[in-house]
Amino acid sequence: MKPNANPSLPSLYTDLGISPEVLALGDRILSGLQERFAAIDATAEYNQLKVLKAMQENQVSEACLLGTTGYGYNDLGRDTLEAVYASVFHTEDALVRPQITCGTHALSLALMSNLRPGDELLSHVGKPYDTLEEVIGIRPSKGSLREYGVSYRQVDLRADGSFDYAAIQKAVNEKTRLVTIQRSKGYQTRPTLSVERIGELIAFIKDIKPDVICMVDNCYGEFVETIEPSDVGADMVVGSLIKNPGGGLAPIGGYIAGRRECVENAAFRLTSPGLGKEVGASLGVLPSFYQGLFLAPNVTASALKGAVFAANIYERLGYPVVPDASESRHDIIQAVTFGDPEGVVAFCEGIQAAAPVDSHVTPEPWDMPGYDAKVIMAAGAFVSGSSIELSADGPIKPPYAVYFQGGLTWHHAKFGILRSLQSLTDRGIVTREQIEGICR
């Protein structure tokens, strides 16, 4: 055996580029987080049992893992998985497909299939996620809702993040057919909505107009709490399988869970009128969809612990963080504002250097389609672009914030955050004195 084949844990951290000071700072911060972590574990335990119960009740069997080709008629595994999703979200039905290519596609599908010419779409939590601007037609695009004669109205949150109920009341009119509610802040700095607040909003809307369809963009929110928006009145919840519910294993896919009629509309649009859910071969992806969903509560907990850890480290170092170090969590995204481009770049380089895949490459800011500034992205993921895996990105423009999320295991998330801090320290952006000051 080679002399140093089994180094101690601290020297393994050293081997992987983490200095003793940075490691000590991490341990110091962690010692104050035990209660937070216990609460995250309790949520994961609840959600693990919820998912297990759904799988047992729907009699997931070995045959469900096989999959089909061609038309995909009578795909037992696909149909059972959709029943499992419906059980997890407590909805009448669900559409869970590899043919739904991403989160934007799932949302676009839910909107386009449930709105008709002359209808109006309303968002009363401000501007929706960037990629939805073209779906809606806020930014002109081929095939947008706007081209099909669906109008859009928006009510912003008030400056303190609360709902502008008076303005919402005024905005609901005879054309209002569907209300879209984005749970996660996405890449904005407003607070993420708790499921409870989403419930209050839905109740208010339904009070004004009972037949309005309330759709929730659930991206990054699944399994963060013990209840989901569908438990508080949402007619549809929509998300991506390369975020929380895919558990890191799903290689593609999206879901829509909700009222039977809403899901059926979506299925008819995804495949074809008349065919709906009956076609759509699952090919070979079902084992990863099932196993990913099974792991999702714990994977989400790992990502959440990483987010809480990062918030506490960077807040102690004096950087503004959203959510802050002690706030309750409703999604897995953590924003850290560095105030200058060097901090953003150093942070992302650290996350990249911590990856299991492509750790040797250096991310650089580039002109990404759809964005008005250069963006730097760090992602060394098993599934390309997966953001339930440890990842970070930052637009190179004021206030120079990075958005950080994911981590398939807590220990990898921890390592990634330490590595980001190491990168900032190596460049002198965070000083040794600052670190020692905290540890003292």
Ligand SMILES: *Cc1c(COP(=O)(O)O)cnc(C)c1O
């Ligand atoms: C990620 C995300 C989307 C879009 O999902 P993609 O898979 O990137 O297309 C939409 N809304 C929110 C809040 C998201 O976080």
